[in-house]
Structures are given as C-alpha cells and as structure tokens.
Amino acid sequence: MTGPTVRTVGLLGAGVIGGGWAARFVLNGIDVRVYDPDPDAPRKVAEMLDNARHAQGRLTLAPLPREGSLAFVEDVEAAVAGADFVQESAPERVEVKQELLATAAAAAGPEVVLASSTSGLRPSLLQASMPSPERLTVGHPFNPVYLLPLVELCGGTRTAPETIERAAEVYRSVGMHPLTVRTEIDGFIADRLLESLWREALWLVAEGTATVEEVDDAIRYGPGLRWSVMGTFLTYRIAGGEAGIRDFMAQFGPALEWPWSRLTDVPELTDELLATIERQSDAQAAGRSVRELERLRDDCLVDVLQALRAQDVGAGATLGAWETALLGRAAPADDTATPLRLHETSIRPAWIDYNGHATESSYLRMAGDATDALLRLIGVDADYVAAGGSYYTVETHICHLRQATAGERVHVTTQVLGADEKRLHVFHRVLRSEDEAPLATVEQMLLHVDADAGRAAPAGADVLAHVLALADAHRSLEQPDRAGRRIEMPDRARQPLG
C-alpha cells in the first residue's frame, strides 16, 4: 500500500454519513467535491471535520498527509466532474438514490466507480436505471465514518467484479477494512445484525420493560465491550469452554426455542412510542448536544482503537496497517545541530493514575523509548545486541514539571551531554507537543557492556565514532539548567554529601 489511489472524490449528499466521508477523504489528503441541496451543509460538514481532526490527531502519531481540499458545488455534475471516485450518501429513498446515481454515472468519466452508502437497499435496485451499471457497488460505512474501519461492499446483478476490487483498494488506502458481501441481500450483513438487535430494543421500550438508558447500559457494561474485540461466534466459542463451539451450541441450542427474543413481529412506531423514546433519549443525553456526544464517543473510540492496536487485533490491526503505510510515505528527518527529536507518543489510558494524571514511571518509559531510538541511531541494532554489545542505564535523574492527561500528544528531545569509550551521558526533555511545555526532564548515564561477559566494556568502533560525533555536535548547545542536580532538603542544601 503506497497511499491513496484517488486524488479527487465526488460526494453526493453530506449528512452525517456524507460528512463523515468528507472528513475521512480530506484527512487522507484527497480533494473532495460535495453536492448537497441543504444550505446548512457547509457549516455542518465543517463542524464534523473539526471533530474528525481532533480524533485523528489523537488517533495516530504517524505523519498525516497535507489535507485535501473541500469544495461545495451546485449540482451533481459539478461534484462528479474530474472525480476519480464517487460516493453517494443520500437519504434511504430508492427513487432519490436511483436518480442521483443515474445523473452521476452519465456525467462521470468512463473509469469512475460509483459507490452507494445505502444501509440496506439492494444494489440491483439502485443500478436499475443507470448508464454503465457495471460501475455501481454498495460501499456501506459506519458512523463515525472517519474512525470506524468497516465498509461493506456488495455488487448487484450487473456489477463488474473489477468495480468491487477498485472500491476495496480505494477504501483500504484511507485506512478502512472492506468486507465483501458475497450474496446480494437486503441489509447486507452488519445491518441485519444491527436491525435485529434494534427491533428487540424497540420492543423492550415499547412494552415498558426497559428505558432506552437501561437498554444501552445492558450493552455497554457487558456484551458491547466484547463486541469491540471479538464478534459473536468467537465470543461464544470461548464461552463453550474447553469443549468449544459444539458444546456451546449444545448448551444454548435449546434456548433458540425459548421466548428469549420477540423475533416474530415488529413494534409499530406509534406517536406514543416515539414520544416515549424521545423523552427517554433526552433524559439520557442530559443536555449534551450531538456535537458534545460525538466528541465523547470519538475520544472513547480513539482510545479503544489504540487499545486494540496494542494487541494487533481487529480494528486495531487495521489502524496499525494504515499507520505503517503513512510512515512508509514520510521523508526521514536528519538534523544533529539541535537536540534530537527521536520519540513521539501520546499519553496512554493505561498510564493514568488515581489522580487522573500520567503516572511517574510513564515519563521514564517515554525517555527510555527515546534512549532506545538514540541507540538505534548510533548503530546499536539487533545484530549488535546479538553479538553481545549493549548500553545499560546505570543512573537516572527525573524532574517532574507538569502533569499530563490521557490522550495528550508528547514528544521527547535528546541532548548528548558527554561520552567516552564506555559512557554515554544524555539529557531528555519530555514536552507536551501542543505548546512545547516541558513535562519532565530525564537525565541518564548509560554504560556500554559486554553482555556475555557481564561487565562494562568499550563500545565498538563504529558505534563509538557515532557517539563521539554526536557529543561533539551537541557541545555547542546550551547546558540544561537541570543537568547534574541532586535531591536535597533545603535546610541541608549547603552540607556536603558523601
């Protein structure tokens, strides 16, 4: 994967889904041209883009490409003109979508794939009255489109296989996980599952068994946590214990005959039921606006995605692959005249202590990561370590200057204060990236060792040359105020210490 395979995307419709597409494409460096008759669309999309920027900024430390442009145009033809790819996200009315897609297909270049964001309408229906219907596929995303990787692909009877392949390539290049639905079916896969759960949820509220908040709590405190990690079948395989899925099916198969789900009928959306849902939903939102709720949801989703990335599981693996692609595209920096900037990260949720701040050892961890990066820079690589050479930290002095909270982006700068054939004396600054405010300083003395012999030993010639050159280059830098400090109580400040 070498980057987006499109330069310009035409978007038809810019509601919650279309606006989410706009954000995902723009933040991946793609120019976007949007048609939406709603005069408020530019404002709404701008607000979503703001939320998306905030989320992406927290999501990854990989260098994001320069943002693509965002233009609102007057008609379908102008949105499609010059576009390499078209994404339609109009309301779920089949005649509206049919007309939009027919107009777009007539105006688009002959190679351009058109994808519909429909939640469940069959593509065969959407392509019915369209010129070159072989270029139409469903590309069904999930809200928020700029964070959730899933996109379902589904072709109609007249869709060409290359259309699906092209769409998958485009979506993968912007960090998504395409899932091809092999049989055309109403609602595809995910929305059939969602719709089943949703219909049951409506029954629970319609019959007064539970409020909307109780339904939501029954999900998010329990099974919903699992669903972010594993789907329903793998979850149940584990629930079967050592005997596995067969045992689970034998144990819970009988429940399929029991009235554990309505699954027989659909509640009617009476005015009374709608009023109940609205009243309960307002209570649940507790005065928070949709934008505030979106921000909260996104902050959580970012942290969940990062949590899964650490385990290389599911959506976290997708995130990791996208970051690797981004990193592969970035030009390496090279600069020895200033303190080195070798490590960037964000404050992980796991590092937060009961005061709500990053725990003290996390600063040493970040500094240690910067030291590791420095060692790689001077040639202490896997081969060097395998041959027995390494630097061990023998002494560390930390000054804590400011607190940091979860999600804040930070970076570490590293200054070499001195070196000889065995020693390497470094000074790290852990800085909040937003405003370069220092959070901590970490001074360290490292000793080169022969790990096999278990004692200090001179560094190898190449490594030593690199170390001494760095120390020389950094000699002109200002000595940090906090270097060489000792810890002492004020009243003993003047007493010599052994």
Added chain:
Amino acid sequence: MTGPTVRTVGLLGAGVIGGGWAARFVLNGIDVRVYDPDPDAPRKVAEMLDNARHAQGRLTLAPLPREGSLAFVEDVEAAVAGADFVQESAPERVEVKQELLATAAAAAGPEVVLASSTSGLRPSLLQASMPSPERLTVGHPFNPVYLLPLVELCGGTRTAPETIERAAEVYRSVGMHPLTVRTEIDGFIADRLLESLWREALWLVAEGTATVEEVDDAIRYGPGLRWSVMGTFLTYRIAGGEAGIRDFMAQFGPALEWPWSRLTDVPELTDELLATIERQSDAQAAGRSVRELERLRDDCLVDVLQALRAQDVGAGATLGAWETALLGRAAPADDTATPLRLHETSIRPAWIDYNGHATESSYLRMAGDATDALLRLIGVDADYVAAGGSYYTVETHICHLRQATAGERVHVTTQVLGADEKRLHVFHRVLRSEDEAPLATVEQMLLHVDADAGRAAPAGADVLAHVLALADAHRSLEQPDRAGRRIEMPDRARQPLG
C-alpha cells in the same frame, strides 16, 4: 463503598461462568467454597484464576487485597455452610437449578441471599420449590465474569426487595455494575438483545450468506466498537445528527417494514448447520486454544476498560469507582523503627525488554507503588485526595544495580530521609526477595499540593504529624550511600555545577 460486604461466598457450579465468579470473588479478597461434580473443575478453575490474575494485574495500579481462599467441597451443604452469599451457576436446566437452589436455601443461614447466574430463566420458576423463596434473585453476569462489570438483577414474584438491594451491594463491592430488570421477563434485557442478534447471525450462516468469520468481522470492525462505548439508542441519537432521535426514527422507521432482519422464524440447528458452524469456527480459531483466545480477549478487554476509564465512561467509570474503593481500604501497616516494607510484587512478563531484563521504568513503577503505600500509611486516603490534598513527586534519582528477570519476587523498602510541612524526602530500595540483593535505589522528593488550587500547600495537620513522626523515627537509621547523588562524567567530577 468500603470494601466487600461478604467474607465467604458459596458457589454452586464451576464451569466458565462459575469459574469466573470464583476468580472475581477470590481476587477481591473473599473466601470461596465451590461445589461442582466435575472432577476436572479444580484444574479448570485454577487455569481461569491464572488468566484472571494476569488480567487484574494489568487492569489496575490500585493495591489489590490479599487473595481469598479457594476450596472445593463435596456437596451443596458444604459449599453453603458459613457462606454470606450464594451464587448458582449450573447448566440452563430448570429442574437442575430448582433442586440446587432448594437444597442450598435449606442449608444456608437465614439472612443469606441466593443468586442464580441463569441467562434467561424466570426467577419465579427457579424459586417455585425453594424454602424462603424471598431470598432468591437472578444475578446474571457476562463472560469473562472477572472483567465485565455488568450483572443483571431480576426478582421473581416472591422475591423480597431487600434481596435485590443486598445482591446489588455485594456485586458493587467487587467492582460490578448491577442493572435491575424491573419487569420479570424471559432473557432479561441483555440476553434478549444478544439472542436477537445471535438468531440473525445463525440465519446468515445457515443460508450461506456469510461465514462465522464474516459475521464476526461485520461486528468488530464497525458497530461493535461503538457498543463498547455507547449503547444502541445513544448511538442512533447521534446518527440522527442535529435533529436528534426523532429525525433518526423518521429516517430509519420505514426500514422496520423492510426485510432487513429475518425476525420471523428461527433456524433449525440441523446436523449440517452445526457441522458448518464448527468447521468455520475452527478455521477462525486458526489452531489457537480456548485458553489462548481467552488471554487475547482479556488483554484486549483490559486495554478497552482502561481506555474507557480515562474518559470516565460506562464500564470505565465502574472500574474507576472500584479502584477508588480499593485505595480507600488498604490496610495500614505500622512499623517505624526500620525502613518500611510496604510493597511486594513479582517482575511481570509485560515489563521485560528486548534484552530479557525488567525495563528501567518498571523499577520506578515499583518505587511509585511503595510511595503510594507510604501515602496511604500517613493518611493520604481517598477522602483526603477527594478534598484536594495530595503529594506529587517532583524529583527522582534512580541507581540501577542489578538486572531482574520475569517472575522474580521483589520487595521495596522505604526510608524517610526528611520532611517539613510541604516536603517529603524518601529513599526506596528495590530488593530481590530471594537473597535481599539490591536491584535499584530510588530517591524521591515529594511536594504536598492543593490539587484544586494547583500549587504547593502545607499538608493537613494529621498527615503532617504522621510524616514528621516517621522522619523522626528514621533519623537514627544509617544514611544511604547513594542518597544525594548527581549524574556526572568522571572528567567533570570535580567541577561545581550550577
């Protein structure tokens, strides 16, 4: 909340759910007596407890209580004898549960609440033939029980309200989130939602539309991520955009009439369908054992829970409340004539770096845990912190003396070198427990702060008295050689530093 409100729990049944209960109770310091006729139960529970210990160790930095005991007994009466609370987790067969609960109720003390883990059987049915049926409630947990906070409470027609209250109190004290189901209904709330989705998933596989892996991917790459954060109603409220839930209902209400879910029938579990599910599930597991999958799931869930804790949302808020309670209840040691021994641990596998040794920041983490224990000892408890008072570390000096490897037992001793109304100067030694060999020394200066005002402030009178008494008691101890060190290159050893 001041800690577990039970000392001994009797467990009936120790399969995946019963074993999960055993782990949750034992790790919260509660003694557990288990009855299960399966001769393999002790081995299986021991394995689950290992997984649970690993998960809890990663889950929180709060000090866990000393583990409760775990005993396997020969019959129901022995499990229930002396228990303050009984949890039944037998297979989902109504006559089995009825008999177990009747026997247990006859043997249990008169005040003891009995809870059934049933996934969906009505409590009125379970209490039908039981003495004192007012003491029976459903307490339905979710796998893994030692990590997921949700537990559904549901009483039958003869259940006393105090029974529900008592069970909620017990569950809350072990870090769970009780959700009371106000109307008795088959499947309660969560399992009705789960069962609807599950039935639709079985249809998709039965008709060959999707494999079990495709179904799972349709969840975990998309909607499942949202469900860990918010339930279905709040998610859809946001999906409605600025117009809110009414707009969403208007937009997607018509879909309720469309065939987006089977919702009409239940697939028959034919041998052929069972074989298909098993074959696809085996492919999805790709040779990983249930224990391996459990570990992977738990690692992810821990990270997801921590992610949500950082945002104080849902299950993360439950985790935070439990940690606060753990911090509030840590038992004070009392010993002032020698360096304090306040923290013991073992080197965790997650702390090992690429050299095969404990990473440098793990020493600071262990010292930080000792500092936290010291602070609790001197009266900086949850109430004190809530009132704005706390000590923050401002400076740390570490000397690394020896390497440690995974699994080694270590402990930390703490010597108070000095104190005044704002400062606390401590010296930790991290020692290998086997031979008391020093691994590292960690000297720290802490400053008392008014966290609300964001600045240094004198400690409260009781805390200060305790600190000064400790400093006084430790004055007679030998000053550590390594106290007051600064880092310097040998050739600059004699140069004064600013």
